[in-house]
Amino acid sequence: MLGNSVRLFTVRGIEVGVHYSWLIIFGLFTWILATSAFPEVLGRHAEVESWVLAAITVVLMFVSVLIHELAHSFVALARGLKANSITLFAFGGVSSLSGDAKEASTEFLVAIVGPLTSFALAGIAYGVASIVNETRIDLVFSYLAYINFALGVFNLVPGYPLDGGRVLRSILWGITNNVRKATEWAGNVGKVVAWGMFAFGLFQIFNGQYVNGIWLAAIAWFLHNAASNSVQQIVLETRLRRVRARDVVTRDEVTVAPGTSVAELIDHFMLPSNRGSIAVTDNGRLVGIVSIRDILKVPPAERSQVMVAQVMSGQEGLLTIAADARVQDAVELLAEHDLEQLPVMDGLHYVGMLTRADVMRQLQLREALDV
Numbered sequence: 001m002l003g004n005s006v007r008l009f010t011v012r013g014i015e016v017g018v019h020y021s022w023l024i025i026f027g028l029f030t031w032i033l034a035t036s037a038f039p040e041v042l043g044r045h046a047e048v049e050s051w052v053l054a055a056i057t058v059v060l061m062f063v064s065v066l067i068h069e070l071a072h073s074f075v076a077l078a079r080g081l082k083a084n085s086i087t088l089f090a091f092g093g094v095s096s097l098s099g100d101a102k103e104a105s106t107e108f109l110v111a112i113v114g115p116l117t118s119f120a121l122a123g124i125a126y127g128v129a130s131i132v133n134e135t136r137i138d139l140v141f142s143y144l145a146y147i148n149f150a151l152g153v154f155n156l157v158p159g160y161p162l163d164g165g166r167v168l169r170s171i172l173w174g175i176t177n178n179v180r181k182a183t184e185w186a187g188n189v190g191k192v193v194a195w196g197m198f199a200f201g202l203f204q205i206f207n208g209q210y211v212n213g214i215w216l217a218a219i220a221w222f223l224h225n226a227a228s229n230s231v232q233q234i235v236l237e238t239r240l241r242r243v244r245a246r247d248v249v250t251r252d253e254v255t256v257a258p259g260t261s262v263a264e265l266i267d268h269f270m271l272p273s274n275r276g277s278i279a280v281t282d283n284g285r286l287v288g289i290v291s292i293r294d295i296l297k298v299p300p301a302e303r304s305q306v307m308v309a310q311v312m313s314g315q316e317g318l319l320t321i322a323a324d325a326r327v328q329d330a331v332e333l334l335a336e337h338d339l340e341q342l343p344v345m346d347g348l349h350y351v352g353m354l355t356r357a358d359v360m361r362q363l364q365l366r367e368a369l370d371v
């Protein structure tokens, strides 16, 4: 689930949660419906009724978005992918699926079912509104029909990572047989769509339609970010798919023994090797890392009496990665724990430090050489 979310319940192993931003939208939409749209139909005196009906409508909107996301997740499960969670937030919902779609057809089905579900919900709501002859039910369900129809249409916009963009990507993937190219194209279309929406939002702001304009610009900004992040991620994944930690890491020739004094560490290891942090090994076995931050804990006058073992970090156990592990896993670990470097281990033997810079250099190299 996204950060800053509250978990609501779990369906078939899928955690469903709400992001705080959704509460703002809940308040805003309820307020808009209750103060302008609904009183026009129900009359100015039906104030309480308007508020209650507006809140019910917005809750049903939320249920509609949830059903849309569940449709994605259920199809993903049926096609052998994993569905982890669904988070509802200001701009709709996000399903977190894992396991790569192996075939373009899986991607296509998982994506297309969302908008189709929204259209089906719009149809049902429209049916209820036309069959039931009651002003209030008619009002609520007409809105729901409209909202679900709009949701379906919006999601069909062919900008990755919207559903329409995923459909486009799966089609391009099917034709070219190249996931990376397909994602880049679909992502670029996503960016163009985002810029178009942003321009239209600005146009609306200049024409005095502030709320609509700001809303559209915000969605455009969100879409643009999502499109570029998805492309970056897929480039990283495909370029580095077969790369292992051992291929990227620089073998570390300089390590220090735990019994070395801090003064010696500085004069004989750190300054000559021009490095701010050094691995501490005991017969090839990694026991810690010592960096400038650790050294600064010792007053300069005491540096010759204090041993590296006394100041090094990682004595409680270091986070490491196996030399055979995929670089992608290393990148995920670095990001997850907000680390600058990760010791690479070959069994019990220390190989070297893997840094983000190592990974980026490898990525740039592979981009440049097109491998």
Ligand SMILES: [Zn+2]
Residues within 6 Å of the ligand: 068, 069, 072, 114, 115, 155, 163
């Ligand atoms: Zn969707």
